[in-house]
Amino acid sequence: MKVVDLRSDTFTKPNPEMWDMLKSLDNSRIGDDVFGEDPSVNELEEKAAKIIGKEAAVYITSGTQGNLVSLLAHTNRGEEIVVEEQCHIYQNELSSATKIAGLKVNLYSSNRGAPSIDELQKIIENDREKENPITLLCSENTHNYHGGAIIKSEILRDIKQFAEKNGLKLHLDGARVFNAAVGLGVNVTEITKHVDSVMFCLSKGLSCPVGSLVAGPKSFISEVRKYRKMVGGGMRQAGVIASFGLVALEPKWIQRLKEDHINAKILAEGIESFNIPIKILNPDTNILIISVPEGIRIGKVVRTLGNEGILAFNIDKHRIRFVTHYGINEDDIQYSIKKIGTVLKKLL
Ligand SMILES: Cc1ncc(COP(=O)(O)O)c(C=O)c1O
The missing domain is CATH 3.90.1150.10 (Aspartate Aminotransferase, domain 1)
Structure with missing residues (x-):
């Protein structure tokens, strides 16, 4: 029987150019990435940072781990974060924000992922009465449970302005941020320029078997590297899998x-x-x-x-x-x- 698997884009298998890339790998293209010595991982991180428009990027095992290490690097235990009520961080990451990062999670409602600034303002005002500061705001673009909805660049700009005014950082769960960019017909930097950090997945529509990246300022990425190690995400000759990402980030495969x-x-x-x-x-x-x-x-x-x-x-x-x-x-x-x-x- 013919089977069409529409459960998720995570079921995607690698494209032929990825297999060709893998065949061309040899020992000169891999090394110990925990020591920063894997040439393929280094190349992927540089390529990703450039495309996404951030100072630096780090290769992470999964989107879930990418979000967690971003939260850990942005916050301190006991602080509060504000996320959309149907987002992956809140719905699908098994409370890691609370259990591992020690954060209290506040929720905002949205119109297909896009918040009302008035509602965010109320959340912040209520919080001022309390002891634990809100330090991080998160957004998801495209938004999975709102049907792959795109949050437009202007909306993200307004969220970022709000975040800056209130001393918050803005993290983007951009598991599918390239879908958002391609859907809008803009360069992905039009979206990512409005956020402090972004996680995006190679292992969804970009067809890689494994891997995500977190990108942001250099100092933030060095913190993320430490947390990646802490949660067991330090990989050794990771170029074997990271090399698929070098193909995935070619314009042809993004388009x-x-x-x-x-x-x-x-x-x-x-x-x-x-x-x-x-x-x-x-x-x-x-x-x-x-x-x-x-x-x-x-x-x-x-x-x-x-x-x-x-x-x-x-x-x-x-x-x-x-x-x-x-x-x-x-x-x-x-x-x-x-x-x-x-x-x-x-x-x-
Ligand atoms: C919006 C969003 N963020 C994060 C993730 C987590 O990615 P991973 O499955 O690589 O952990 C997913 C996975 O489906 C997702 O849809």
């Missing part, structure tokens, strides 16, 4: 993300044409979220889709996520639309 965005739109339009009682969150990028009516057992919907070879992910009791990515072409999308139509018409 390829557009295909995923087009496929997500085709998928959304296809599902919309069925006229069934679901809500579709229009995809800005590569993530499509649909909501099914109350009373429908979402587990059954996802299981039935799976039995038909269409793998999707139920975010919660009402929402199903479909993610387009490298390896899924338009034919797969048309095939998926037919199968999804059959299942939804039967179950809704």
Whole structure:
């Protein structure tokens, strides 16, 4: 049976140029990265810092670890941070901000990831009465659980102005920041120039098997390196995996993300044409979220889709996520639309 895996862009497999790059590796291209002696990792970090528009960058095992070490480097134990209520840091990182970094986490609501400055102001004002200072604000762009929503550069600029006025640093969970840039048709620096630090993943739409980067000012990145070691993220001949990232960051592979965005739109339009009682969150990028009516057992919907070879992910009791990515072409999308139509018409 044909299977189309739309659960996440983390299921993406490496592109052929990555395998060619790996074949060309030899011992002269790897070294002990904990000593800063892996030429491939060093090259990747320099390349990433340049592309993302920051002084320095550091290679990290995963996006989750990248966010954690960024929080650790920006804050002190007992301080407070403010994050969006549906963000990955709060929803999916197993309370590491609290358990490991010793931080209290405040939440703001948002319009698909974009906060209201008035609400942020209220949070800060309430906090002034308390002992623990708020020192860090976080944003997520694109925003996963708001359907790959893009937070526009002007909005980030306003958030940054607010943060500066209140003495806060701004960290961006930019796991998919290149999707945001490609979606807006701007250079990624138009987004990252408004944040103090950014984490982005190589292992999602950029198709690498593993790895993320954290970028920011040099002094901040040296702190991040220490925390990376502390949480066990110091790798040795990491050039073996980091070299995939050198390919991923070539303009051609960044621009390829557009295909995923087009496929997500085709998928959304296809599902919309069925006229069934679901809500579709229009995809800005590569993530499509649909909501099914109350009373429908979402587990059954996802299981039935799976039995038909269409793998999707139920975010919660009402929402199903479909993610387009490298390896899924338009034919797969048309095939998926037919199968999804059959299942939804039967179950809704
Ligand atoms: C927005 C966001 N941030 C961070 C992460 C964590 O990345 P990783 O799976 O590499 O830990 C993810 C993973 O899906 C994500 O969607």
